[in-house]
Amino acid sequence: MSRMISFAKAGGPEVLEFVETSVPAPGAQEVRIKVKAIGINRAESMWRTDVYIEPVTFPAGLGYEAAGIVDAVGAEVTEVAVGDAVSVIPSFSMNQYFTYGEVITLPAYAVVKHPSSLSFEQAASVWMMFVTAYGALIEDAKVGPGDFVVIPAASSSVGLAAIQIAAYAGATAIALTRTSAKKQRLLEAGAAHVIATDEVDLVQEVLRITDGKGARVVFDPVGGPNFAKLISVLCFQGTAYLYGALAEGDTTLPVLEMIAKMPVIKGHNIWLTSGDETRRKAAVQYVLKGLESGALKPVIDHTFRFDEMVDVHRYLENNGQFGKIVVTV
Incomplete structure (x- = not known):
């Protein structure tokens, strides 16, 4: 029994x-x-x-x-x-x-x-956090050097995995957190920049960090009324992945800004990767290599x-x- x-x-x-x-x-x-x-x-x-x-x-x-x-x-x-x-x-x-x-x-x-x-x-x-982030950032977006990746809810397990995977691929991770309380730990986890969204203007900070160009990728588990700001921080034809619904309320979109920027907005979950044998094996190999090298750490x-x-x-x-x-x- x-x-x-x-x-x-x-x-x-x-x-x-x-x-x-x-x-x-x-x-x-x-x-x-x-x-x-x-x-x-x-x-x-x-x-x-x-x-x-x-x-x-x-x-x-x-x-x-x-x-x-x-x-x-x-x-x-x-x-x-x-x-x-x-x-x-x-x-x-x-x-x-x-x-x-x-x-x-x-x-x-x-x-x-x-x-x-x-x-x-x-x-x-390890698997939910790293494979979820891998599927969006590596398998789909193929982030690399020169790319900025904005990561809301950065202290969550998947958020931390996304920081590490972005850095592992040579991209620049911008971690979002509500206050400065977790800033040092996020920097130690591999974030190049940390924005405390309750303390500073999110959009202006991302534009400052990216020299006005915006980020190529947003990887968001929150949604809700603040999602419009994440569209504002994207570069022209950037991509926003929405993989969770932590926020209460409707997720709003800035229609005119979207027409001007032409971003791609994708729903994302782990099944796209883990549900396909070839993709799943590639993800496992990628994560195992990162774990063995020390670049990825649970x-x-x-x-x-x-x-x-x-x-x-x-x-x-x-x-x-x-x-x-x-x-x-």
């Missing part, structure tokens, strides 16, 4: 419940894992409240990331073996698979061996215990973290 976390209705963190269940042998193309650590993502909070990009089928499990030891493999699995230390790439529906459990079963394509230099806590944190904000998962979700929704929240099992 193994404990997993389930919920029978949408709601606050208190709807999460521990359930004792037996975990069957994996199917032909599945892997069973004894979990050591779980990475926590904003998507799981949205899933719990049933406001995610797909509807929840109740009762539901949840969780996109984990790391642990392979316990059993299906007959057709060749990439990993029993005893391997592995981690999980978000590349499946939480209506089918989940990671909030002591023993979990996942599709083999979502399971990868990670570098031995990473702890289980670090390995559980940043962990706080570590909780599995028994504290309700408190974990409360902490997540306070939006105060710097980096990834991880749960040990």
